[in-house]
Amino acid sequence: MALVTLSSCLYSTIQCVSQFKRKLGVAGVSEASPKSSTAIAAVGVGGKQRTVPELNDGIANFYNESSGVWEEIWGEHMHHGYYDLNSNGTANHVQAQIRMIDESLQWAGISEDEDIRPTSIVDVGCGIGGSSRHLARKFNAKVTGITLSPIQAQRAxxxxxxxxLSNSVNFQVxxxxNQPFADGAFDFVWSMESGEHMPDKRKFLQELMRVTAPNGRILIVTWCHRDLKPEELSLAADELELLDKICDSYxxxxxxxxxxxxxxAQSLGLKDVKSADWSEFVTPFWPAVMVSAMSFKGLAGLAKAGWTTIKGALAMGLMVQGYQKGLIKFALITARKP
Structure with missing residues (x-):
């Protein structure tokens, strides 16, 4: 009966997939900064008022509970995939996730050349270590992954x-x-879809900059809301409401x-700062995750995992809506520490 009820809820959510046909966003690169919604403080918009300890505990518990289900269905990579434009959704999603890593690295100019490749890397928000291991192999580098989830660290x-790969890759909670590393410890700092969890974006970048070696590079791939238009002072009320619902679930x-x-990044003195919007390249991802959740294996895994994971699954349609409205942007930001 629990599976039937869960299936019914997910079926209602998945109806929006059929409407998710048009292109999303425009991929582009910005060297300058358009109008900012939150200025330098970057406290952002949307989101329930939780203390930092409450957020950290919630994030850790969410991933403690949900990571096993994700791995069973989708494997070791816990992030969006990169798809060809106008993809019909039949792509190999695991390969799309690996492609996301490689395309991001190429965009940021991270070279595999023996003389300039990164040799020490930190994976900030490492999940169960999929990116960490891929980076270690690709660059023959030492990689340290950090996560708030003890379960993720153990599984990684x-x-x-x-x-x-134990000699080249390690993980810490x-x-x-507040990273437990010396200043300038890494020549490449990688953050794949963890920035959205950071309650203080300025402190986040300050800490990434602190652990980056001189002339090292930072790459952040993260969820953002759209830039404000010149005539806007804030997002619309319905947009804020949608973000609040997503924040509550995740x-x-x-x-x-x-x-x-x-x-x-520019205010902190980072150099060669650029950003890109890859929303259109991740279009098939959330619909595919929703479909996999509707499988018997997916439903059984969700029921076993518990309410926190189920709540996250029920919110997947909100992510689809956010992309469809042009509210949610899949953003890349890279910069070099002088």
Missing amino acids: TALTAEQG ADAL YLPAWCSPSDYVEI
Whole structure:
């Protein structure tokens, strides 16, 4: 009976997939900063008022509970995939996730050349270590992953041992805003879809900058809300309401725009700052996740995982709506530490 009820709820949510046909966003690169929604503070908009400890506990518990279900259905990579434009949704989604890593690295100019490749990398918000292991192999680098979830860190360590990478990849339970590393410890700082969880975006970038070595590079791939139009002072009420619902389900603090990230990075003295909107390249992702959740395996996994994971699954349609409205942007921001 529980599976039937859950299936019914997810079926109602998944109806919006049929409307998700048009192109989303426009991929582009911005060297300057358009109008910012939150100025340098980047406190963002949307999001329930939770304390930082409450957020951290909520994030850790969410991923403690949900990571096993995700891995069982989707594998070791816990992030969007990169798809060809006008993809019909039949792409190999695991390959699309790996492609997202490689396309992001190429966009940011991270070279595999032996003389300039990164040799020490931190994966901020590492999940179960999919990106960490991929980066270690790609660059023959030492990689450290950090996560708030002890379950994720344990599983990441186990998978790394199974894949014979324990000598080059390790994991710690740590807060991205207070990392246990020396200044300049890494020549490449990687953050794949963890920035949206950070309650203080300025402090987040400050900490990423602190652990980056001189001339090292930072790459953030994250969820943002759209930039404000010149005549706007804030997002519309219905947009704020939608973001609030997403925040409640995924333990997110207030959102910010890509321009906010650019403005903060420039104000901190980072160089070669640029951003891009890849919303159109991730179009098939959330509909595919919703379809997989509707499978018997998906429904059984959700029921076993518990209410927090189920609540997240029921909110997937909100993400689809956000992309469809042009409210949610899949953003990349990169910069070099001088």
